[in-house]
Amino acid sequence: MDAAVLGGGFADAPVESARAFRAAMTAMARPGAISTITGVRPPAPVSVAAGGLLLTLCDPDTGVHLAGALDCLPVRDWITFHTGAPLVSAEDCDFAVGDWESLQPVARFRAGTAQYPDRSATLIVELPQIVATGVRLTGPGIRDSAALSLPEMAAFQANAARFPLGWDAYFCAGDRLAALPRSTKVGG
Amino acid sequence: MKQTADPMPEKGRDLNDYNFAYLDEQTKRMIRRAILKGLAIPGYQVPFASREMPMPYGWGTGGVQVSAATLTPEDTFKVIDQGADDTTNAVSIRKFFERTAGVATTEETARASVIQTRHRIPEQPLTEDQILVYQVPIPEPLRFLEPSEIETRKMHALEEYGLMHVKLYEDIARHGQIATAYAYPVKVEGRYVMDPSPIPKFDNPKMSGNAAIQLFGAGREQRIYALPPYTQVVSLDFQDYPFEASKADASCDLCGADSSYLDEVIMDDAGGRMFVCSDTDYCRARRDAGQSGSTATRENGS
Numbered sequence: 001m002d003a004a005v006l007g008g009g010f011a012d013a014p015v016e017s018a019r020a021f022r023a024a025m026t027a028m029a030r031p032g033a034i035s036t037i038t039g040v041r042p043p044a045p046v047s048v049a050a051g052g053l054l055l056t057l058c059d060p061d062t063g064v065h066l067a068g069a070l071d072c073l074p075v076r077d078w079i080t081f082h083t084g085a086p087l088v089s090a091e092d093c094d095f096a097v098g099d100w101e102s103l104q105p106v107a108r109f110r111a112g113t114a115q116y117p118d119r120s121a122t123l124i125v126e127l128p129q130i131v132a133t134g135v136r137l138t139g140p141g142i143r144d145s146a147a148l149s150l151p152e153m154a155a156f157q158a159n160a161a162r163f164p165l166g167w168d169a170y171f172c173a174g175d176r177l178a179a180l181p182r183s184t185k186v187g188g
Numbered sequence: 189m190k191q192t193a194d195p196m197p198e199k200g201r202d203l204n205d206y207n208f209a210y211l212d213e214q215t216k217r218m219i220r221r222a223i224l225k226g227l228a229i230p231g232y233q234v235p236f237a238s239r240e241m242p243m244p245y246g247w248g249t250g251g252v253q254v255s256a257a258t259l260t261p262e263d264t265f266k267v268i269d270q271g272a273d274d275t276t277n278a279v280s281i282r283k284f285f286e287r288t289a290g291v292a293t294t295e296e297t298a299r300a301s302v303i304q305t306r307h308r309i310p311e312q313p314l315t316e317d318q319i320l321v322y323q324v325p326i327p328e329p330l331r332f333l334e335p336s337e338i339e340t341r342k343m344h345a346l347e348e349y350g351l352m353h354v355k356l357y358e359d360i361a362r363h364g365q366i367a368t369a370y371a372y373p374v375k376v377e378g379r380y381v382m383d384p385s386p387i388p389k390f391d392n393p394k395m396s397g398n399a400a401i402q403l404f405g406a407g408r409e410q411r412i413y414a415l416p417p418y419t420q421v422v423s424l425d426f427q428d429y430p431f432e433a434s435k436a437d438a439s440c441d442l443c444g445a446d447s448s449y450l451d452e453v454i455m456d457d458a459g460g461r462m463f464v465c466s467d468t469d470y471c472r473a474r475r476d477a478g479q480s481g482s483t484a485t486r487e488n489g490s
Contacts, residue, residue, distance in 0.1 A: 014208035014216075018260045021220050025258070028227045029401045029416040030316075057224075059217050094221075114345035118225035118234045140230045140377055141416030143399075164379065168228040181228035183377070183416075 008041035032146030043074035049172035063088035068102025226414035231376030249407030251323035266300035271466035314400035443474035
């Protein structure tokens with residue numbers, strides 16, 4: 001095993017993951033708002049924000065799906081060593097990480113059941129950049145409207161149309177992250 | 189090996205003996221995942237594996253677990269119990285996180301970044317930088333109408349909330365008005381009917397469009413739910429019996445406030461009584477600013 005696998009985690013996990021969670025919670029509570037996560041050094045091509053989310057939220061109880069270029073040995077080993085999360089298929093996962101193209105088709109991710117809509121996947125989407133312009137967002141967590149540079153619109157509109165079913169998404173670029181829960185109305 | 193002579197000061201030893209914010213990391217991750225799903229599905233009750241806490245159920249174990257998963261060392265923490273910062277429950281929870289998370293604490297609503305509450309929403313409007321954590325005894329608004337969890341799950345899935353309206357109608361038939369005064373059911377974003385926890389219905393309108401993140405933790409019942417900021421929260425009612433945010437028809441005898449929620453305090457055996465703000469910080473701030481109520485006026489005048 002490469003020694004690099006053992007490094008790159010939070011130096012002080014309880015405190016730094018608490019800060020990372022607050023960034024993740026603020027993002028999920030305010031769709032389109034951009035926050036930052038620091039303190040981790042995941043192997044390429046995982047972004048700092050995505051690595052921080054994985055270390056904050058994943059453990060042996062959560063299945064992680066690695067999509068596309070992220071599904072490589074350094075990333076698999078890093079996640080396994082730092083979180084103990086089992087690596088699973090897209091259909092069974094709690095968290096899926098990858099760029100938008102390799103996460104397709106997104107309809108395969110778990111959307112929960114009518115009685116337990118929380119039993120659904122969270123997508124961690126790696127983007128080249130996130131900016132607060134682009135597609136118009138409205139819904140819970142947004143006072144009037146927000147804007148976010150989404151990779152596309154149709155998939156998110158279809159996901160929101162299934163509310164309360166659906167998956168929820170984080171977008172990561174470098175140390176920046178934003179979120180789009182299923183409750184957000186996209187476009188229009 | 190256990191050292192017999194501990195050179196660490198009291199506070200430092202507490203911080204070293206327990207993990208940050210008391211709970212272990214895997215428990216916090218599980219709670220954090222539940223909070224995120226709760227925020228993504230406003231008003232829906234997310235099951236979580238509630239832990240034994242060093243206080244009995246009913247003392248805010250759900251709120252404490254949500255606070256533990258939410259707090260960072262930079263936070264300033266406030267705890268209120270029915271509006272008061274100085275009751276046993278509030279003091280002990282505040283001390284608990286002072287010792288296990290090392291957070292600063294305050295009684296001033298405006299200075300707090302995380303506020304844990306039992307049965308009130310502070311009078312002072314909350315801001316975007318604040319988080320309000322509710323302690324919830326019974327998270328299921330339909331529970332007293334339908335004891336089976338399997339059935340209430342189905343009712344939420346099917347948006348079958350007729351029973352709740354029947355309950356409110358029976359209130360009107362029996363009392364001439366909707367007699368429910370606290371834990372008054374609300375509908376979130378036109379979808380889930382939610383128990384706002386036993387806050388007085390006076391506080392219900394404050395939930396809607398609130399700038400703060402609102403998190404709800406029910407420890408014994410093992411449920412977490414949430415309201416993101418600016419979420420629409422509507423108290424259930426009828427066109428001809430509209431919802432009314434009621435309070436005692438009086439003003440605070442200490443600070444003179446006529447728009448805050450009041451507690452009635454029995455003063456003696458002869459029917460003497462006074463009304464005081466339930467929100468102690470709000471009342472104190474008003475008195476510090478020179479406002480006074482009838483008691484103070486009487487004292488000054490005598």
